Amino acid sequence: MSAIFGILRFDGGEVSARDLERMGNTLAHRGPDGRKFVVDGAIGLGHCLMRVNNEDLFEAQPLRDRAADLTLVADCRIDNREELAEAFGLNAELIRDMPDSVFILRAYKTWGEDAAEHLLGDFAFAVWDGRAKKLVLGRDHMGQRNVFYHKGDNFFAFASEIKGLWAVADVPRKLLDEEIARFFFKTIGQRPEGGTLYAGILGIPGGTTAVVFQDGTFRSHDYWEPRPDPAQENRDEIYYVEQYRKILTEAVACRLRRLTGPAALLNSAGFDTAAIAGLAEPVVAAQGRKLISLSWIGSQANLAAGGDLRPWLDACRRVMPHLDICEISREGENPLAGIERKFLQNDGPVHSYTGTSFLLYAEAAAAGVRLIMDGFGGDYTLNPRGFGALARHLRNGQLRRFLAELRPHLRETGESLWQMVKGEIILMLLPQSLVRWQRQVRRKGTYARLGLARQDITAMRARIRYVANKIRRDFAAGGAVAAAARGLDLTRPFHDKRVVELGFAIPEDLYVKNGLNRYLARVALADVYPPEFQTRGRKNEGVVGDDLAILDTATPELLVEAGRLAKSAKLVGYFDFERARRLLRSGTNSAQKSAAMSALLTASFIAWFGGTNEP
Numbered sequence: 001m002s003a004i005f006g007i008l009r010f011d012g013g014e015v016s017a018r019d020l021e022r023m024g025n026t027l028a029h030r031g032p033d034g035r036k037f038v039v040d041g042a043i044g045l046g047h048c049l050m051r052v053n054n055e056d057l058f059e060a061q062p063l064r065d066r067a068a069d070l071t072l073v074a075d076c077r078i079d080n081r082e083e084l085a086e087a088f089g090l091n092a093e094l095i096r097d098m099p100d101s102v103f104i105l106r107a108y109k110t111w112g113e114d115a116a117e118h119l120l121g122d123f124a125f126a127v128w129d130g131r132a133k134k135l136v137l138g139r140d141h142m143g144q145r146n147v148f149y150h151k152g153d154n155f156f157a158f159a160s161e162i163k164g165l166w167a168v169a170d171v172p173r174k175l176l177d178e179e180i181a182r183f184f185f186k187t188i189g190q191r192p193e194g195g196t197l198y199a200g201i202l203g204i205p206g207g208t209t210a211v212v213f214q215d216g217t218f219r220s221h222d223y224w225e226p227r228p229d230p231a232q233e234n235r236d237e238i239y240y241v242e243q244y245r246k247i248l249t250e251a252v253a254c255r256l257r258r259l260t261g262p263a264a265l266l267n268s269a270g271f272d273t274a275a276i277a278g279l280a281e282p283v284v285a286a287q288g289r290k291l292i293s294l295s296w297i298g299s300q301a302n303l304a305a306g307g308d309l310r311p312w313l314d315a316c317r318r319v320m321p322h323l324d325i326c327e328i329s330r331e332g333e334n335p336l337a338g339i340e341r342k343f344l345q346n347d348g349p350v351h352s353y354t355g356t357s358f359l360l361y362a363e364a365a366a367a368g369v370r371l372i373m374d375g376f377g378g379d380y381t382l383n384p385r386g387f388g389a390l391a392r393h394l395r396n397g398q399l400r401r402f403l404a405e406l407r408p409h410l411r412e413t414g415e416s417l418w419q420m421v422k423g424e425i426i427l428m429l430l431p432q433s434l435v436r437w438q439r440q441v442r443r444k445g446t447y448a449r450l451g452l453a454r455q456d457i458t459a460m461r462a463r464i465r466y467v468a469n470k471i472r473r474d475f476a477a478g479g480a481v482a483a484a485a486r487g488l489d490l491t492r493p494f495h496d497k498r499v500v501e502l503g504f505a506i507p508e509d510l511y512v513k514n515g516l517n518r519y520l521a522r523v524a525l526a527d528v529y530p531p532e533f534q535t536r537g538r539k540n541e542g543v544v545g546d547d548l549a550i551l552d553t554a555t556p557e558l559l560v561e562a563g564r565l566a567k568s569a570k571l572v573g574y575f576d577f578e579r580a581r582r583l584l585r586s587g588t589n590s591a592q593k594s595a596a597m598s599a600l601l602t603a604s605f606i607a608w609f610g611g612t613n614e615p
Helices: 017-026 054-058 081-088 100-118 177-185 237-256 271-279 281-286 300-304 310-319 339-346 355-366 389-395 399-413 417-429 432-446 464-473 480-484 497-503 519-524 531-535 548-565 577-586 590-609
Strands: 003-009 035-040 043-048 063-065 070-078 121-129 134-139 148-151 155-159 208-213 218-222 263-266 291-296 323-328 371-373 489-491
Touching: 003 017, 003 070, 003 121, 017 035, 017 043, 043 070, 043 121, 063 100, 070 100, 081 100, 100 121, 100 134, 100 208, 177 590, 237 271, 237 281, 237 371, 237 497, 237 519, 263 271, 263 355, 271 281, 271 310, 291 310, 291 355, 310 323, 310 531, 323 355, 339 355, 339 480, 339 590, 355 480, 389 399, 389 417, 399 417, 480 489, 548 577, 548 590, 577 590
Parallel strands: 263 291, 263 371, 291 323, 371 489
Antiparallel strands: 003 043, 003 155, 035 043, 063 070, 070 121, 121 134, 134 208, 148 155, 208 218
């Protein structure tokens, strides 16, 4: 995880070195191992270096090929180095110490604007092509590295983080009300492609290349979208079991094998994170290291209420001695503590549950980690939960399969026959419009009365491919900016292109079998998971969402904050602070209190963003 930034002027003027210096200084947390920029008339490019992999010791960006008149900056980890070397005619000895940025520059020299589709890994890059007078930017397939930009009348600026753009005086600093509404209602899936919370600032979607010419012309195209690999479609179960193990193993290993130091995993001890934890063993053992496993446990009250993931962590500890398991609690934490710093680190507002991630990132940084993984993406790639499997069998006329699965479903879920029929069949077969209406009404009961009711809420019931495509097109990899604030490179093995393409090739009939969801995971990783995972229920036991005990502890501070914010005529136009106070005082569940706290956190961000932190 490094940073890239730059400016291209359209008016014939020279890029200001002072602007580039400010951009680099703003992104200094991403460059503990050096910062450098170059100016060549109307173009200026900069790089902040953080060494994560062994080859980064030889990194020297911006990278220039004067003969071809090319200059490149990149934030990258390239995983198909050997394949690219063969295409470029390079031998293994020559590429041993070659930085990943060199592979991207060679790819551009070979394939031009199509270079990104030949790369595999996490990457964001910018190439200035002096001969063609164009700037080419690319982002990896699922958008694990970020590129934000502003296109003004006379210039184009880009950076790995939004705050890097604000280092340039002419970049606007203005919130968009409709995007704040989408953030609060958690309906960012409706956001325009590339849109952010801020006017005039966009993000390049994952799987996209953008080109900016010196005359100000801008165009972009998708070089990839989530889709099945045709070579992996219409195979039998044995094939998918083998490929599941092979591809996920490599997706984990390629993130670990070249590291200069230890790695960490945000471990919920569920099927996805336990898979990563187990498959990491050969690599970290060969390195003589342990994989640092960080888990949020929650308050004692929440543990007593049944949100205890420690039995599953203990099961992983027993069969995975290569894990260094660290259990973290937020007991007594004030969610408002350091909130302004979190706004700055996150480049925006935070949800009520985001504080957990900040704690885990801080713990990883203190352990000397520079690369951190999580299991995000498993549910819509290799490990769908399989809700609605029974309804799908009925819809497809698979009556024999439906009857065979009915009893195992009842046994696995522990539900009554009516509960199962209602949740697994009736609701799944209802028209989508009716389901959306029902969710809309239910959601408005908690959130809309707190304010922003003008914003249309549409809760989409999407297929996994829709979800993956929305995440690819999002302006930022969730959590990556906050992780970078702690000097961490956040990467997600389940967002590996190979994993996604295999996941979409797996037949739906293998999502659930014998009443067990995540069927392929249980079979393919039977010797990796603890034995208890073979009979584990549908829900991942553990702490999910907000902890009511922690919210109760924080209520006095939240009430004070609500009173302070309610004095602002502007903020009262957004939120119903009196209702928020009532929910904080008498709310009976964490969802109600969480909604109230999210309203306060969002209002606090709006006030802070105004510059004075005064309501």
